[in-house]
Amino acid sequence: MKIAVVGTGYVGLVTGTCFAETGNHVTCVDIDKEKVEKLSKGQIPIYEPHLDALFERNIRQGRLSFTTNLSEGIQDAKVIFLALPTPSDGDGAADLRFVLQVAEQLGPMLTDYKVIVNKSTVPVGTAEKVHAAIAANCKSEFDVVSNPEFLREGFAVDDFMKPDRVVIGTLSEKAKKIMTDLYGPFVRQGNPVYYMDERSAELTKYAANAFLATKISFMNEVANLCERVGANVDMVRIGIGADSRIGKRFLFAGIGYGGSCFPKDVQALAKTSSDYKYNFKILKSVMEVNAEQRKTIVDKVRKHFGDNLKGKRFALWGLAFKPDTDDIREAPALYIIDELVKAGAVVAAFDPEAMSNVKKAKGSDIQYGTDEYDVLKNADALIIATEWALFRTPEFERMQKLMKNKLIFDGRNLYDPIQMKEMGFEYFSVGRA
Ligand SMILES: NC(=O)c1ccc[n+]([C@@H]2O[C@H](COP(=O)([O-])OP(=O)(O)OC[C@H]3O[C@@H](n4cnc5c(N)ncnc54)[C@H](O)[C@@H]3O)[C@@H](O)[C@H]2O)c1
Numbered sequence: 001m002k003i004a005v006v007g008t009g010y011v012g013l014v015t016g017t018c019f020a021e022t023g024n025h026v027t028c029v030d031i032d033k034e035k036v037e038k039l040s041k042g043q044i045p046i047y048e049p050h051l052d053a054l055f056e057r058n059i060r061q062g063r064l065s066f067t068t069n070l071s072e073g074i075q076d077a078k079v080i081f082l083a084l085p086t087p088s089d090g091d092g093a094a095d096l097r098f099v100l101q102v103a104e105q106l107g108p109m110l111t112d113y114k115v116i117v118n119k120s121t122v123p124v125g126t127a128e129k130v131h132a133a134i135a136a137n138c139k140s141e142f143d144v145v146s147n148p149e150f151l152r153e154g155f156a157v158d159d160f161m162k163p164d165r166v167v168i169g170t171l172s173e174k175a176k177k178i179m180t181d182l183y184g185p186f187v188r189q190g191n192p193v194y195y196m197d198e199r200s201a202e203l204t205k206y207a208a209n210a211f212l213a214t215k216i217s218f219m220n221e222v223a224n225l226c227e228r229v230g231a232n233v234d235m236v237r238i239g240i241g242a243d244s245r246i247g248k249r250f251l252f253a254g255i256g257y258g259g260s261c262f263p264k265d266v267q268a269l270a271k272t273s274s275d276y277k278y279n280f281k282i283l284k285s286v287m288e289v290n291a292e293q294r295k296t297i298v299d300k301v302r303k304h305f306g307d308n309l310k311g312k313r314f315a316l317w318g319l320a321f322k323p324d325t326d327d328i329r330e331a332p333a334l335y336i337i338d339e340l341v342k343a344g345a346v347v348a349a350f351d352p353e354a355m356s357n358v359k360k361a362k363g364s365d366i367q368y369g370t371d372e373y374d375v376l377k378n379a380d381a382l383i384i385a386t387e388w389a390l391f392r393t394p395e396f397e398r399m400q401k402l403m404k405n406k407l408i409f410d411g412r413n414l415y416d417p418i419q420m421k422e423m424g425f426e427y428f429s430v431g432r433a
Contacts, residue, residue: 001182004029004077006070006102008039010046010156010260010327011119011149012083017051018160020058022185028066029073039066047326047353050157070102071109079178080106082130083119083149092267093275094123103130107137115175117145121205121265123272127169127198143175146198148205153259154324161186166193169201206272209265210283215250216257217289223253223431224296233431234413253431255385255411256293258321260329263290294332297383297411298339300428304407305380310344313404315379317372318386318412319351319358326353328361332411333385341365348375352388376402387412396423 001024005016008030016028030036038045042059044052058064067073074080082099089095099120106116118130131144146169151159163186168179176195187193196204223233233253241248257263266283273280305312321331328334333349337358340347349358350369359368369375372391376382376399384391392414400406400423408420410429420427 002076003079004074005081007084014156017054020063021054027073036066036068079115081117081119086120088264092271094268100133103133107134110140113141115143117147119149124199124202143172145170145175146201167201169198206269210269213262213266214286217286219253220293226431230433255297255332256290258330263330294335312345312380314347315375315382316349317384320354323388328354328357350375379403381407384410
């Protein structure tokens with residue numbers, strides 16, 4: 001099948017590449033000229049494990065190409081995926097500007113039946129808006145389908161190739177048949193494809209992300225209570241996670257959720273609720289807890305050193321919002337940097353993949369190390385913001401020789417507090433008194 005993917009970011013590039021991998025011919029469209037130039041030269045502009053092999057193979061075999069020209073990109077496509085940004089607007093609602101602009105442009109370009117698939121995370125009712133924006137200037141037949149994406153950055157290829165489920169929101173039998181054919185190769189093991197109306201599909205994505213964010217905020221509150229009552233959140237986590245009704249995943253305490261999805265999606269769902277005059281109380285608490293949790297690590301630093309951090313030198317391990325990605329959108333590390341720099345401290349950071357993105361955002365506000373040990377030289381303390389595997393079993397003796405103080409603030413609970421004490425570290429983590 002011939003496919004176009006409009007928007008070639010984390011979702012669009014993975015979507016396009018994976019559909020090419022199953023034999024489709026895919027053209028990816030993006031307005032970012034520099035990005036398209038890079039992609040056309042065979043360079044991947046993001047860090048996503050395991051994407052390179054598929055990307056290179058499908059370019060080589062002529063199934064994957066890139067353009068900035070929308071009408072050229074969609075010309076022969078039967079299905080057009082929209083994988084466009086839906087950032088938060090000033091009010092917390094999802095900004096549909098990018099999606100609706102492309103929908104308007106598509107109207108006059110359609111000359112034969114096509115399925116327009118919304119892969120962006122969009123509020124309830126967007127499929128109708130997209131339909132109206134296209135129809136305003138369109139003489140051809142088309143359907144709009146809501147097909148939310150559940151991939152996780154860092155595992156995106158695996159998640160796309162073997163999805164837990166595929167959600168297809170459409171009432172059109174014709175579009176349903178095309179989508180079923182397209183997704184067939186990805187669900188051969190029997191993973192379910194759920195068909196539903198567009199509105200339910202749109203809400204499914206927000207409900208999924210909001211539920212996961214709720215799990216994180218809940219465990220962070222349990223962790224905060226553990227610190228006060230002298231319990232260990234990791235023991236509690238294991239204790240409750242063994243219950244199959246609760247499940248083991250997404251129960252790790254830390255310094256709050258970040259990334260390009262959870263913060264904006266929880267906010268957007270709260271906004272949708274209030275637009276419909278429904279007070280979704282839990283969501284408000286989830287956001288409030290997350291905003292507070294983000295501060296806890298800097299509060300611990302201040303409690304230790306006092307409010308005057310001027311001239312103190314902090315090593316910071318991890319900048320990405322989570323491991324295995326270079327994405328720094330809403331990363332807790334950025335908050336830590338801002339607070340410490342504002343207080344006059346010096347921050348020397350290292351991240352295996354996200355440093356170039358942070359350099360673009362923060363420039364020379366902080367120093368950047370060549371590896372995780374480089375930044376420890378003469379550090380008053382180490383702060384850990386991202387749980388990269390690389391940080392899990394470091395050479396502690398080497399660290400001690402490099403650091404001014406044997407002091408660690410760990411926002412991701414990477415080490416055993418008892419072992420750290422035995423090694424002579426002063427070690428602060430989350431929810432482990
Ligand atoms: N990143 C994730 O993990 C993830 C997971 C599931 C769903 N989503 C959702 O998918 C959508 C896309 O997210 P993303 O992380 O891939 O975003 P992104 O910012 O990485 O990529 C969006 C791309 O769209 C391009 N673009 C903007 N306007 C355009 C236009 N008019 N024509 C063509 N291209 C245009 C941008 O240049 C960019 O390359 C969002 O709605 C997001 O919420 C993201």
